[in-house]
Amino acid sequence: MRILTSAGTGGRTVVRLSERARRSERVALPDDLHDEVRSALARLGIGALWRHQEAAWEAVKRGHVAIATGTASGKSLAFNLPVLDVLARDRSARALYLYPAKALAQDQARKLDELGLPFLRPAIYDGDTPKADRPAIRRDANVVLTNPDMLHLGILPNHASWARFFRNLAAVVVDEAHVYRGVFGSHVANVLRRLRRIAARYGTRPRFLLASATIANPAEHARALIGEPATVVRDDAAPRHARDIVLWNPPLIDERLGLRASALAEAAHLLARLVAAEVRTICFLNSLRGVELVHRFTVERLRDDGCAPLARRVLPYRAGYTPFQRREIESKLVSGELLAVVATNALELGIDIGDLDAAICVTFPGTVASLKQMWGRAGRRRRGLAVFLAGDDALDQFLCRHPEDFLARPVEQAIVDPESEEIQLAHLWCAAHELPLTARDRVFFGERLEERLRTLVRVGAVREHGGRYLNRSALFPPERVPLRSASATSVAIVDRTTGELLGTVERARAPALVHPGAVYMHLGVQYAVVDLDLETGRALVEPFNGDWYTQPRHDTEVMIEAVSREIATPSGLRLCFGVISVTDTVIAYQRKRVRDHEPIDLVGLELPSEEFVTQALWWVLPDEQFGQVAIDELPGALHAAEHAQIAVLPLLAMCDRWDIGGLSTACHAQTGKPTVFVYDGHPGGVGISRTGFDRFGELTQDALQLVRECPCEGGCPSCIQSPKCGNLNEPLSKAGAHMLLEALASAMAGVSLQHVPSPARA
Incomplete structure (x- = not known):
């Protein structure tokens, strides 16, 4: 787009390139498609399919299907077509559609209504559905659109009220399946196993149709989610318009300290220019606070530039708004009343938000898959603009120093661990509440079922009678098992x-x-x-x-609970993976000026601690002189090396740094030596730190490269400073981290972690 010519970017662009348009491959509608469905499609002007939609049509005849194609490739039609055909032929059949966000269900319900099929009775059943409407939906709707949370909390525990629905359940659609990864995905995988079990109780075995953005392991991910294999459809035959791609790096304002202009201010600058040119734009950020600040700065800039009427056509969108507020913003976006929206990844997904021209991603969203999904929101109907606006975060700057590798980087694998002990125990408790569990349920929950059930008996959650396990608590288990966080409330x-x-x-x-x-x-x-x-x-x-904002200061304690894997190198370095307990307390907050991020003061707090158990990798130095780091520099060197490893771990695992925690200490109470912990930031853990352990050599080399290449003198946000550091980035030593990481890399050279024995508990 001309608005981003080199003359207009102030030298900020790192690289610019163009993606060519892609031609489509069209095929005729299937001969065996029901006539009513064919006629409905004709009324909407649909007379043919993309080739991958035809492939999905054929594959679902054989079993479960996972459709993993790009943004705007027609995945909705690919899964709707076989479902609608079944409902047209069997008027008693039912289908369940699962969406990770309520807005997606609203969007799909509108699209189903547009078909005008007389036999089709879709209904949304979620937390916003009036209680008075719910009995009629359970009784009459033949397509129920909901989310995993409502399935977990409201439908499965009350399956008797849904008996007619489950007796006729023919298909389950799991849209945006790539979102179900990490902790959330591991929870949802267990909810889907519970769903299959309840359906079997009523005599049905529904076909699962999963739709996902492009990920590296769609077959493995589908099997991990539903517990059974699925045929993968991944050859995208939909057309794609040409797209301009820009990597935008805020300019250095202090080269010695490595300080760059604020990414939020740069985003507002760019967004205001696009809005002033009436370019319809979506701007994505990772943080709730970032969304609000970019919106505020953009509005102020537009008003200062004499564009006040356009300022009213820009709104923020994030979690935490009321349902009415979200629906109102979505409606204004679809209608074209809004010119721009500043959003969290809540709008990354497949909701139809109209004809957008540009998509800006402010800081790396954690995965290449998410970045491409965000970029795909623009240019669906004509040539689009995709921008990655880097922050001063270490990973962002690492990627800007290697733009070709970044843009050529393949999408990541989705990590799901349905047998994560803490997560599976919680869902077995829920399952026992729904129906008594027996050894036959191994087909749903795996070979460790009876071992896990004995654990639940020991803690008093279930009781066993004649080989049947039932909930013995007066509590309602699903209310105690949040799917999306560690918090039940x-x-x-x-x-x-x-x-x-x-x-x-x-x-x-x-x-x-x-x-x-x-x-x-x-x-x-x-x-x-x-x-x-x-x-x-x-x-x-x-x-x-x-004119200030606040940043909390944390006190974190880590205790080793169990060592699962351990290796000692010839140099005496110990590398471990296992289970730890984390106690985190917010002890103070720092006030910082908005305009330059300078600290104002530090204010103490008295708040209760949060405690959880999770997975971690940790490394233990043989002595304080490892890597020739001076004794007085060791705490800062350990802390900086921890930050560097956390910064680059998302390149190896499908996560972002906010999913990872860390702690460094010059003398840990249990090891008695200098120790660094890198842990999953969610209770139970889901394999993020395990990936770091398995690929520790790569992790260390990437962290070393990050520190070595940064041009700053003593450490900056682009290498060793962390935006989430609970100690407010004190102490840190860049030189010490450089020496320490070099020694770590040397110690790990030639060490294989593929077959490491599992020692006893710590």
Whole structure:
């Protein structure tokens, strides 16, 4: 686009390239498609299929199907076609559609209604569905659109009320399957196993149709999610318009310190220019606060530039808004009333948000797959613009120093661990509440079922009688098992001046996000938190006009619970993988000026600790002189090396750095030596740190390259400083980390981690 010519970017672009358009491969509608469905498609102007849609049509006749093609490739039609054909031929048949976000279900319901099929009775069944409407949906709807949370909380535990539905369940659609990875994916994999078990109880074995963005392991991922193999359709035959791709790096403002202009300010600068030119744009950010700040800065810039009417056509979109607020923003986006939206990845997914021209991704979203999904939101109907706007984060700058490798990098594998002990135990408790479990349920839950059930008996969650395991607790298990976080409850954020409910935040994240004194942003308005009551689940806020933001300071303790794998190198370095317990306490917060991020002061807090058990890798030095690091530099060297490894671990595992925690200490209480921990930041863990252990040599080499290549003198956000550091990046030693990582890389040279023995508990 001309608006991003080299003359207009201030030298900020790292690389520019163009993707060619791709021609389509069309085929006729299937001869055996039901006539009513064929006629409905004709009314919408659909008289042919892309070749991959035909492949999905044929594959579903043989069993489960996983469709893994690009954005805007017609995956919805690929799974709708066989489902609609079944419903047309069998008027008692039922289908269940699962979406990770409510907006997606709303979007699909609109598309199904547009077909005008007389036999089709779609209905949304989620937390926003009025209770008075629910009995009729259970009784009459033949397509129920919901999400994994409602399936887990409302449908499976009450399967008796859904008996007619389950007796006729023919198909289950799992859309946006790539989203189900990590902790969330491991939970959903167990929910789908529970679904298959309940369906079998009512005599049905539904076909699963999964739709996913492009990932490296669609077959393995589909099998991990549903517990059975699926045929993969991945040869994308849909047309694609040409696209301009720009990597945009904010300019250095202090070369010695390695400081760059704010990515948020740069994003607002770019977005305001696009809006002023009336280019319809979506701007993605990882953080809730970032969304609000970019929206605020963009609006201010447009008003300053005399474009106030256009400023009203830009809105933020993120989690924590009320359902009404989200629906209103989505409607304005689809209608074209909005010119731009600043969003979290809630709008990365397949909701139809109209004809967009440009997509900006501010900082690396964690995976190449997510980046390409975000870029694919623009240019669906004509030539598009895709921008990656780097932050000063170490990984972003690492990628900017290697742009060709970055753009050529293949998409990652999705990591799911349905047999993660903590997660599976929770879902077996839920399953025992739904129906008594027996040894025959190994077909759904795997060979470790009876071992896990004995554990549940020991902790008093279930009781065994005659080989049948039943819930013995008076509690309702699904309420105690959150799918998306470690928190079973949320905290309501209330404006005390008006009594208005602004939004919610997970309880586990509340001490860090809405502690007393925190600056909280909502729909572009700043609020100061005046009170947090975790017992009642309420945070009180009031409007705030200051020019600072807040960053929490944490105190973290790690204890080794079990060592699963361990290796000692000839140099004496010990590398371990196993289970740890983490105790995290928010002890203070720092106020920083918005304009230059300079600290103002540090304010103490007294808040309860959060505790969880997770997986970790850790390395233990043989002595304080390893790598020739000076004794007084060792704490900073360990801390900086930990940050560098965490920064590059997302290149090896499908995650982002916010999924990873770390701790470094010059003398750990249990090892008695200098030790660095890198752990999964979610209870139970899902294999992120295990990937780091298995590929520790690569992890160390990448971290060394990150530190070695950064031109700063003493360490900066582009190498060893972390935006999520609980110690506010103190102490850090770049030179010490360089020497330490070189010694680690040398110690790991030639060491194989493929067949490491499993020692006893620590």
